[in-house]
Amino acid sequence: MNPAVGLVAFLAVSITTAVIGFYGLRISRTTGDFYVASRTVPPWWNASAIGGEYLSAASFLGVAGLILLSGTDALWFPVGYTAGYLMLLLFVAAPLRRSGAYTIPDFTEARLDSRVVRRVTSLVVVAVGWLYIVPQLHGAALTIRITTGLPSWVGSTAVVLVVCLTVVAGGMRSITFVQAFQYWLKLTALAVPVIFVLLVLAGNDTPQQAQLPVNPTGQPAASAYQNISLMVALLFGTLGLPHVLVRFYTNPDGQSARRTTLIVLGLLSVFYLFPTLSGALGRIFAPELAQSGQADALVLLLPGKLVGGTAGELLSALVVAGAFAAFLSTTSGLVVSLSGVISQDLFGGSVRGFRLAALLAAVVPLGFAFMTDTLALAGSVGLVFAFTASTICPVLLLGIWWRGLTDAGAIAGMVTGALLCGGAMVIGTVMGQGNAPAWLAQPAAWTVPAAFAVTVAVSVWTKNRVPASVNRVMSRLHVPERPVATER
Amino acid sequence: MTRVRVTAPRQAAIPAPTRFPYGGEVAEDSDVGRVFVRSLIRSQLRLALVVACGFLLILASFAVLLVFGPGVAETRILGIPLDWLLLGLGIYPVIGLSAWLYNRAAARNEARYRDLVEDK
Numbered sequence: 001m002n003p004a005v006g007l008v009a010f011l012a013v014s015i016t017t018a019v020i021g022f023y024g025l026r027i028s029r030t031t032g033d034f035y036v037a038s039r040t041v042p043p044w045w046n047a048s049a050i051g052g053e054y055l056s057a058a059s060f061l062g063v064a065g066l067i068l069l070s071g072t073d074a075l076w077f078p079v080g081y082t083a084g085y086l087m088l089l090l091f092v093a094a095p096l097r098r099s100g101a102y103t104i105p106d107f108t109e110a111r112l113d114s115r116v117v118r119r120v121t122s123l124v125v126v127a128v129g130w131l132y133i134v135p136q137l138h139g140a141a142l143t144i145r146i147t148t149g150l151p152s153w154v155g156s157t158a159v160v161l162v163v164c165l166t167v168v169a170g171g172m173r174s175i176t177f178v179q180a181f182q183y184w185l186k187l188t189a190l191a192v193p194v195i196f197v198l199l200v201l202a203g204n205d206t207p208q209q210a211q212l213p214v215n216p217t218g219q220p221a222a223s224a225y226q227n228i229s230l231m232v233a234l235l236f237g238t239l240g241l242p243h244v245l246v247r248f249y250t251n252p253d254g255q256s257a258r259r260t261t262l263i264v265l266g267l268l269s270v271f272y273l274f275p276t277l278s279g280a281l282g283r284i285f286a287p288e289l290a291q292s293g294q295a296d297a298l299v300l301l302l303p304g305k306l307v308g309g310t311a312g313e314l315l316s317a318l319v320v321a322g323a324f325a326a327f328l329s330t331t332s333g334l335v336v337s338l339s340g341v342i343s344q345d346l347f348g349g350s351v352r353g354f355r356l357a358a359l360l361a362a363v364v365p366l367g368f369a370f371m372t373d374t375l376a377l378a379g380s381v382g383l384v385f386a387f388t389a390s391t392i393c394p395v396l397l398l399g400i401w402w403r404g405l406t407d408a409g410a411i412a413g414m415v416t417g418a419l420l421c422g423g424a425m426v427i428g429t430v431m432g433q434g435n436a437p438a439w440l441a442q443p444a445a446w447t448v449p450a451a452f453a454v455t456v457a458v459s460v461w462t463k464n465r466v467p468a469s470v471n472r473v474m475s476r477l478h479v480p481e482r483p484v485a486t487e488r
Numbered sequence: 489m490t491r492v493r494v495t496a497p498r499q500a501a502i503p504a505p506t507r508f509p510y511g512g513e514v515a516e517d518s519d520v521g522r523v524f525v526r527s528l529i530r531s532q533l534r535l536a537l538v539v540a541c542g543f544l545l546i547l548a549s550f551a552v553l554l555v556f557g558p559g560v561a562e563t564r565i566l567g568i569p570l571d572w573l574l575l576g577l578g579i580y581p582v583i584g585l586s587a588w589l590y591n592r593a594a595a596r597n598e599a600r601y602r603d604l605v606e607d608k
C-alpha cells in the first residue's frame with residue numbers, strides 16, 4: 001500500500017478530532033461542562049457518541065480478523081458485544097442514571113456508604129481502563145506498520161498524543177461531539193469499501209458459489225465451553241465498562257437513558273454487519289492473510305487487494321481513517337472516565353487535576369503497550385470483558401437490585417473476581433496462546449459465578465453492615481423522575 | 489468577563505435528599521410509600537429477568553440449532569450458508585425487539601407506580 005495514503009488518513013482524522021475538540025473548548029466553562037456536558041445532549045447524539053466510543057479496535061479490525069481465522073465461531077463476538085448492551089439496558093441503564101453518580105466508584109460509595117469500597121472500586125476501574133487501552137494502542141501500532149511501513153511505536157504514541165491533547169483541551173463536552181462524529185465515520189469507513197467491493201465482484205461476474213466454510217488456518221473449532229464462557233464475559237462485561245457508564249450520565253433522566261440504549265442497539269446492529277461481511281469476503285479472497293498472521297489487518301488490506309488502482313487507494317485511505325477513529329474514540333472515552341476517577345480520588349476534583357489525571361491515564365498504558373506483544377485484538381479485548389464481568393458487574397447488579405449487599409461483601413467479591421480472573425489471564429499469557437487450557441484462556445464462565453457467590457455469601461454473613469441509607473438510595477435508583485421531565 | 493476558578497465538591501454527584509423526585513418523597517414519608525417502591529422494584533426486576541431469560545433461551549436455541557440442526561451448514565439461501573445468516577444477521581432483530589418490548593413494559597410499570605402515588 002502507498003505509505004502516503006495511511007499518513008494522510010491518520011492526519012485528517014487527528015486534525016478533525018482536534019478541531020471538534022477545540023470548538024468544544026469554547027463552550028465548556030464550568031467543572032460540570034468539563035465532566036458530563038451538563039446533561040444537555042439529545043438522545044440521538046448521545047447514542048451515536050456511545051456507539052462511537054464503544055466500537056474499538058476489536059470491533060473495527062479484530063472481528064473481521066477473527067472471522068477470517070475461525071469462521072462462524074467468531075460470529076459470537078459481535079453478537080456478544082451487541083447483546084451486552086441489552087443486558088445493560090435491562091439491569092443498569094435507568095437506575096444508574098437516576099443514581100446521579102458520575103463514575104462507578106461514586107455509585108458504590110453512595111450505595112454502600114463507605115469510602116473503602118470507593119477506593120477498591122477505583123483501583124478496579126483504573127485496572128480495567130488501562131487493560132482496555134492497551135489493545136487499542138496495539139491496533140494503532142499494527143495499522144501504522146501495515147499502511148505506512150513506519151515502526152510500530154509511532155502509531156501508539158501518536159494516538160496517545162492526540163487523545164491527551166483533545167481531552168486536556170476540551171473535556172467531555174467536546175468528547176461527546178467527537179465520539180458522535182466518529183461513530184458515523186467508522187460506519188462509513190467500513191460500509192463504503194465493503195459495498196464497493198461487493199459491487200465490483202458482482203460486476204466481474206465472480207462465481208456466486210462462495211466457499212465460505214473454508215478454514216484457512218486449520219485451527220480446531222472452539223469448544224462449547226469456550227463459546228459459553230465468551231458469551232458470559234461479553235454479556236456481563238459490557239455493563240461494567242467505565243467509559244460506557246459515564247455516557248449514561250449525559251442523559252437527562254432514566255427514561256431517556258433507556259431510549260438512548262435502544263438507539264445504541266440499532267446502531268451497533270447495523271455496524272456489525274460490515275465486519276462480518278469483510279470477514280466473509282476475506283475467507284473467500286484473502287485466506288493467505290490468516291496464514292501469515294496478519295488477520296487483524298484484513299479490513300485495511302481488503303479494498304486495495306480486491307479493487308486496486310486509484311479507487312482502491314481512496315477506499316484504503318477511508319478504512320485507515322475509520323481505524324484511527326476507532327482507536328482515538330475508545331481511547332479518549334477511557335481516558336476521560338479514568339481521569340474522572342483518578343482526579344476525584346487523587347487531585348480533589350479540580351479541572352487542573354482532571355488534566356493531570358488525563359495524562360496519567362493515557363501514558364501508563366502506552367508503557368504497557370510497548371512491553372507487550374500484539375495478540376489477536378478481539379481476543380485480548382474479550383479478556384478485558386471477562387475481568388470486568390468478574391469484578392464490577394456483581395457489585396453493580398447486586399447493588400442496584402438487592403438490598404442485602406454490604407461493603408464487606410462488595411469488597412470480597414471484587415477482590416475474588418480480580419484475583420481469579422487476573423490470575424487466569426497472567427497464567428494464560430505466561431503459558432502462551434494456544435497452550436493454555438480452555439478454562440484458563442476463557443475464564444469468565446467460572447470466575448463470574450465465583451465473584452457473585454462470594455459477594456452474596458459475605459454480604460449475608462455481615463448482615464449487620466447493611467447501610468442505614470439503603471431504603472433512601474434504592475428508591476432514588478428506581479423511582480421515576482417527576483412526570484414533567486419524562487412525559488414529553 | 490472575569491474568569492472564575494471552578495472546583496467540584498466531591499459530593500456534588502449525590503445531591504441532598506431534599507432534591508428527591510416526587511415519588512421519592514412519598515417513599516420516605518410513609519410505610520405505604522415504602523411498599524409502593526418495593527413493589528415497583530420487584531416488578532422491574534421481574535420484567536428484566538423475564539426478558540433476559542427469554543433472550544438467552546433464544547440465543548441458546550440458535551447455538552443448539554447450529555450444532556445439532558440437520559444440514560444447517562449445507563443449507564444455503566442466495567448462496568450464503570444458513571449458519572452465517574443466522575448468527576451474522578438473524579440474531580440482531582431479536583436483540584432489538586427484546587429491547588423495545590422491555591422499554592415499553594418498563595415505562596408502563598413506572599406509569600402505574602406514578603398513578604398509585606398520585607391517587608394517595
